[in-house]
Amino acid sequence: MKALPVLAVVLLTLLAAAVGGIAWERHQRSLAEASLQTAQGELKQTGDVLKEVRALRKDISDVEARLKKLGQNRNATGESRREKINAALAGEQCAVVAVPDAVADSLYQRAAEVAAGDYSGAFARKPDGKN
Known part of the structure; x- marks a missing residue:
């Protein structure tokens, strides 16, 4: 009869170990599921960013x-x-005549003023030439 209480203690110890193991596995599984859900959420966010x-x-x-x-x-x-301009000017004698020197000099002078940044003539409303 002494074996019965020893056997009961051993069985209760094994039962407690089994219940503790199951609880430990359940805890580990809940941690893994939480980690999986976090990873899936991050993956979804990454997918949204890629889209x-x-x-x-x-x-x-x-x-x-x-x-x-x-x-x-x-x-x-x-x-x-x-092409249209060239076709329109093909027969025109005026288009091939050289620009007079006075006009060309005035244009070069105006270009030099603009390049130098002297806009006083433009703002003071001074004419570019005689006209």
């Missing part, structure tokens, strides 16, 4: 494409304008 970056990159690509198209249209328009 936004991709959308911004697409917007920038669209803007670049529009700018390129505008530049091409501008070049084509300018070339067409130059």
